[in-house]
Amino acid sequence: MNARAHPDVDSEGAAEVKAITDAMVRLLIGVPLYSDGKLTIVSLAAEAGLRRNKLTHKHTGLKDLFYALVKARDPLPELEPRPRRPTRPRTKRTWPESAPNATACALSCNSWPGSSKSWRSRTTSSKTSTGT
Numbered sequence: 001m002n003a004r005a006h007p008d009v010d011s012e013g014a015a016e017v018k019a020i021t022d023a024m025v026r027l028l029i030g031v032p033l034y035s036d037g038k039l040t041i042v043s044l045a046a047e048a049g050l051r052r053n054k055l056t057h058k059h060t061g062l063k064d065l066f067y068a069l070v071k072a073r074d075p076l077p078e079l080e081p082r083p084r085r086p087t088r089p090r091t092k093r094t095w096p097e098s099a100p101n102a103t104a105c106a107l108s109c110n111s112w113p114g115s116s117k118s119w120r121s122r123t124t125s126s127k128t129s130t131g132t
Helices: 008-029 042-050 053-058 060-073 102-107 121-128
Strands: none
Touching: 008 042, 008 053, 008 060, 042 053, 042 121, 053 060
């Protein structure tokens, strides 16, 4: 039996290859028609009008070629590191002299507004009083 029983299968594969290669050219020169223009397999599939799995399962050679072309297109890494963006000098924040000391406030309950007793005596006396 002949392996080429369906002539449409070969023409379909050839049409997919042509669509993928045309999409590769458009993406690599920066003129996308049907995708966002990113150099990814998803964008290549969208540009070719195919589903992504056609590239990842059926046309793996074209996928590898696309990755190789993208990698060759990217410039070589720089030998000198890029200068870091300038940062503001960090200054230590200080409280004004008029602000109360938090430690002193925590140690002395009398410094809180409206308190004349310690916290423990206020909570225990309010629980025991029946309010007659």
